[in-house]
Amino acid sequence: MLNANWNFDNSYARLPERFFTRMRPTPVRDPKLVVLNRSLAEELGLNREALASEEGVAVFAGNRVPDGAEPLAQAYAGHQFGYFNMLGDGRAILLGEHVTPSGERVDIQLKGSGRTPYSRGGDGRAALGPMLREYIISEAMHALGIPTTRSLVVVTTGEVVMRETELPGAILTRVAASHVRVGTFQYAARFLSKEELQALADYAIKRHYPNGEHASNRYVFLLEEVMKKQAALVAKWQLVGFIHGVMNTDNMTISGETIDYGPCAFMDVYDLKTVFSSIDTQGRYAYGNQPYIAGWNIARFAESxxxxxxxxxxxxxxxxxxxIEQFPALYETYWLQGMRAKLGLWTEEAKDKKLIGELLHLMYTHRLDYTNTFRALTLEEWHFCEQELRDWYTRWQQRIARQGVTKDEVYERMRQNNPAIIPRNYRVEEALTAAVERGDYTVMEQLLHALQHPYAYTKEQEQYAIPPEPSDRPYRTFCGT
Structure with missing residues (x-):
């Protein structure tokens, strides 16, 4: 049997046992490998041939537990659309923590691996479409330079799951810095002892913020660092037009990674009110609300x-x-830095925020595509008849001329910060339809290849930069549970 090179050392399993339930995944009937992230496997120091073997697929299907793993379902709570609930891994099993050859520690989690004590009536399974969606979007986010969980493998189960209709079942293997969430702390604060809460906090500091072990107050340090990570993360979301769709506190990691790609999508036409999630009927998690919700979630962490x-x-x-009152200014600092970079600004001027705001307002009033507006500026293809758009362009050119840097430096900065392409929603749907309905993974493979280097501005990417045709039917995304 080939050695996959798993190297498990499971520190979370050494926390007090009320933080989890030890259990094995539920075996499936007929697992088959459909996607293997070869580059990620290499980064993790894993043997790709072994991962793709029958024994390897059995691990990713939950039919076999690899040596050294200690499978468990994590307990946590969280505010879902503002309402507190007891939650937990209702359809996921943490196999354990793999330590890479470089010493990096990552969680290996199976998503869609069967019922757990936290399933709350759910079937514990996942459909192929949502698992492939998470694979595509999480890998696109990684390529965009945005902290995120990663996707290693998707296997089909040979079984069906019932949603509105019968759908092919699948399991995704998710790789994360950890799965400790704001909701994990809420669970400890509400249901466990102070000693257990402290054990969790000490664990989070040691794993993610080891410098905090020497701080005068390590728990204040933890709060500050988590806040900084989340402010920086959400600023990056806003800068590329990413809409998470379900910013509940259980979907906010202590490590500052994007997690849970259920009803997520990327904005086409710029509009702060953009919502894609079918369940977000009030727009709580709309694009423009994401910074405020992040601050609200941090306040819940502080309470915990x-x-x-x-x-x-x-x-x-x-x-x-x-x-926590520092959060708005902290977020704005990260966002403003990013917007300056998108406009090729190397220096800071007091009126930069006004210049940026004017552009965003024009994008909204003229129904301009968010990504392609910055792409046009980067490629010097700003061709508009409207006088106010031409006037803004003149003001921007005057601004970049005052910097004392060359034009090449300006546009190189823009190329590094304005993606030529994003995973357009309709392109993602094309890939999912081909894979799920026809068993054709070539559409997905081609999309993933183009998304690997979003700042490359290559000829082959041009077809993926085309926005969708106007439609009377708004695009909707779904959780998949």
């Missing part, structure tokens, strides 16, 4: 760690408030 910030509750609240 209050007992650790100070022994006196009033003092702990004061400390937490001082930290």
């Amino acid at each position: 760690v209050l007992p650790l910030l100070h022994d006196e509750e009033e003092k702990a609240i004061e400390i937490a408030q001082k930290v």
Whole structure:
């Protein structure tokens, strides 16, 4: 039997047992490999041939547990659309933590691996379409330079899952810095002891923020660092027009990675009110609300760690408030830095925010495609008849001329920060339809190949830069559960 080179060391399994339930995945009937992320496997130091073998596929299907793994389902809670619920891994099993040859520690999780004590009536399974969607979008996000969980493998199960109709079942293997969430801390704060909450916080610091072990107050340090990570992450989402769709606190990681690609999508025409999720009927998680929701989620995290910030509750609240009130300015700093880079600005001027705001307003009023507007500026293809758009372009040219850098430096900065392509929603749907309905994975493979280098501006990418045809039917995404 080929050696896959798994190297498990499962630190989460050494936390107090109330944080998880030890259990094996539910075996499936007839697993088949449909997608293997060869480059990620190589990064992880895994043997790709062994992963693709019958024994390897059995691992990814949950039919076999590899040596050293300690499978478990994690417990957590969270605010879902503003309402607190007890949650947990209802259809996922953490196999364990793989340590790469470079010493990096990553979670290996099977998503769609069967029922757990946290399933709350669900079937614990996943359909092929949503698992392929997560594979495509998470890998596109990684290529865009946005912190994210990764997708290693998708296998079909040979079984069907019932949603609105019968759908082919699948399991995705997700790779993450960890699956510790704001909701994990909410669970500990609400249902466990202070000692168990502290054990979780100490674990998070050691795993993700080891410098905090030497801070004067390690738990204040943790709160500050998680806040910085989330402010930077959501700024990156906004800069590429990514809409997560379900920013519940259980989908907010302590590590600062994007997680859970259910009803996510990318914005075409610029509009702060853009919503794709079929269940977000009130627009809570609309594109323009994402920074505010991130701040709201951080406040929930701060509430969870209050007992650790100070022994006196009033003092702990004061400390937490001082930290979280910095979030709006912190987010704006990251976002403004990113927008300056998208416009080729190397220096800072007081009126930059106004110049950026004017562009975004023009994009909204003229129904301009978000990605392609910046693409046109980057390629010097700004050709508009409308006088106000031409006037803005003149002001922008005057601004970049004051920097004291060459034009080549300006446009190179823009190329590095404005993707030529994104995973257009209709292109993703084309790939999913071909794979799920016809068993044709070539459409997906071609899309993934083009998305590997989104800042390359190659000829082959041009077809993927074309926006969708106008439609009276708004694009909708679904959770897949």
